[in-house]
Amino acid sequence: MSDIKAPKGTRDIFAPEIHKWQYLESAIRAYYGKYLYQEIRTPVFEHSELFSRGIGSETEVVQKEMYTFKDKAGRSLTLRPENTASVVRAAIENNLFETLAPLRFYYIGPMFRYDKPQKGRYRQFQQFGIEVFADDSPQVDAEVIFAAVDFLKKLGIEQVQLELNSVGCPNCRPAYLQLLRRAAQAEAHRLCDDCRRKIDGNPLRIFDCKQHACSEISRGFPVIGDHLCSECADHFAAVREALSWMNVPFLLNPRLVRGLDYYTKTAFEVTSGQLGAQNALLGGGRYDSLIRELGGPDTAAIGFAAGMERIILHLEHLEASRPRILFVACGDPQWLAHAMQLAQVLREEGYPVHLDYQGRNLKKQFKKADRIAAAFTLVLAEDEIRSGTVSVKDMASQEQVKIPLKELNAWLKKNY
Numbered sequence: 001m002s003d004i005k006a007p008k009g010t011r012d013i014f015a016p017e018i019h020k021w022q023y024l025e026s027a028i029r030a031y032y033g034k035y036l037y038q039e040i041r042t043p044v045f046e047h048s049e050l051f052s053r054g055i056g057s058e059t060e061v062v063q064k065e066m067y068t069f070k071d072k073a074g075r076s077l078t079l080r081p082e083n084t085a086s087v088v089r090a091a092i093e094n095n096l097f098e099t100l101a102p103l104r105f106y107y108i109g110p111m112f113r114y115d116k117p118q119k120g121r122y123r124q125f126q127q128f129g130i131e132v133f134a135d136d137s138p139q140v141d142a143e144v145i146f147a148a149v150d151f152l153k154k155l156g157i158e159q160v161q162l163e164l165n166s167v168g169c170p171n172c173r174p175a176y177l178q179l180l181r182r183a184a185q186a187e188a189h190r191l192c193d194d195c196r197r198k199i200d201g202n203p204l205r206i207f208d209c210k211q212h213a214c215s216e217i218s219r220g221f222p223v224i225g226d227h228l229c230s231e232c233a234d235h236f237a238a239v240r241e242a243l244s245w246m247n248v249p250f251l252l253n254p255r256l257v258r259g260l261d262y263y264t265k266t267a268f269e270v271t272s273g274q275l276g277a278q279n280a281l282l283g284g285g286r287y288d289s290l291i292r293e294l295g296g297p298d299t300a301a302i303g304f305a306a307g308m309e310r311i312i313l314h315l316e317h318l319e320a321s322r323p324r325i326l327f328v329a330c331g332d333p334q335w336l337a338h339a340m341q342l343a344q345v346l347r348e349e350g351y352p353v354h355l356d357y358q359g360r361n362l363k364k365q366f367k368k369a370d371r372i373a374a375a376f377t378l379v380l381a382e383d384e385i386r387s388g389t390v391s392v393k394d395m396a397s398q399e400q401v402k403i404p405l406k407e408l409n410a411w412l413k414k415n416y
């Protein structure tokens with residue numbers, strides 16, 4: 001078995017890093033609960049069609065990055081590359097539009113993309129995100145964006161920067177895309193092969209190209225902001241105004257496009273410069289036609305998805321919220337009954353407790369207490385047993401006190 005490794009682009013997570021994940025997950029639940037988001041858990045695989053119809057068959061994700069397979073009955077299934085399409089599917093299928101209010105969801109879970117693995121990017125990666133359905137007001141855009149930026153700041157992440165754009169709607173985007181195609185066509189000979197292919201399919205993606213030459217050229221292309229219909233322009237102005245009410249600074253980026261086709265109107269990305277170059281931590285926007293396109297009511301929606309591996313990288317400064325352990329050391333195996341009973345009483349009180357059953361001497365038990373980073377070691381040896389006491393050693397300061405057993409609880413309440 002020893003030559004079997006985790007597949008490329010996947011990883012195991014365990015202590016101490018796992019404490020950061022647990023911390024982040026409970027922070028998400030607590031924070032977004034205040035906005036009445038409720039958790040939704042959807043399957044990790046779906047019918048492939050959901051993603052080709054939902055995300056867009058022309059996108060990079062659908063064309064190159066999906067884990068698609070046939071099951072034994074010949075169905076085409078896909079490991080979810082993102083969660084929004086699934087949440088929409090679930091809401092339609094379970095009639096949540098009629099039964100659940102407010103229609104606000106958050107999710108936490110693994111997504112899968114066949115992508116080039118690099119630091120903070122994996123083929124199985126963890127995202128959390130929020131979705132608001134059936135609300136088309138620009139103020140809800142501002143609230144969602146505020147809750148994205150504010151959450152990252154509350155985690156202690158520094159140099160958080162918000163980039164904002166409007167990507168238009170089915171009324172104004174087609175005419176703009178024609179303009180963009182024409183501009184790109186004229187420069188096609190200078191664009192990279194990848195970008196040339198995007199001209200007919202989705203020319204917006206040219207703005208995403210990492211090739212220096214392409215981004216230089218695309219700087220001269222028309223931007224959607226100059227070609228919004230009045231509805232989109234008004235909406236975008238109202239979003240920016242509401243962001244100013246909430247004191248959220250932003251950078252207008254007229255070339256910000258999102259990787260998935262379903263976005264309309266507001267699009268945003270949040271990055272942090274804390275680890276050097278600006279790293280995208282989350283992105284999202286409005287997707288007012290997706291619910292209808294997937295067979296649901298004609299109703300608006302907005303949300304974002306955040307890459308949790310990237311966020312975890314930014315939590316290095318956080319003291320992992322590890323519980324403080326109590327170690328019960330037993331001076332002689334004949335007092336193991338006392339030790340086990342004391343450990344149980346302490347667990348009932350809510351303390352994490354460990355003890356050693358191997359009959360090792362006290363010196364070795366202290367070593368073990370050190371290895372598991374115990375905060376206190378509670379010693380039960382002959383003297384303590386006879387006098388109904390326990391010796392408590394503070395593992396950091398190395399100070400030791402002897403306390404009557406019946407005062408232990410009160411002592412811990414004060415010193416733990």
Ligand SMILES: [Zn+2]
Nearest residue numbers: 169172229232
């Ligand atoms: Zn429009």
Ligand SMILES: [Zn+2]
Nearest residue numbers: 192195209214
């Ligand atoms: Zn290019």
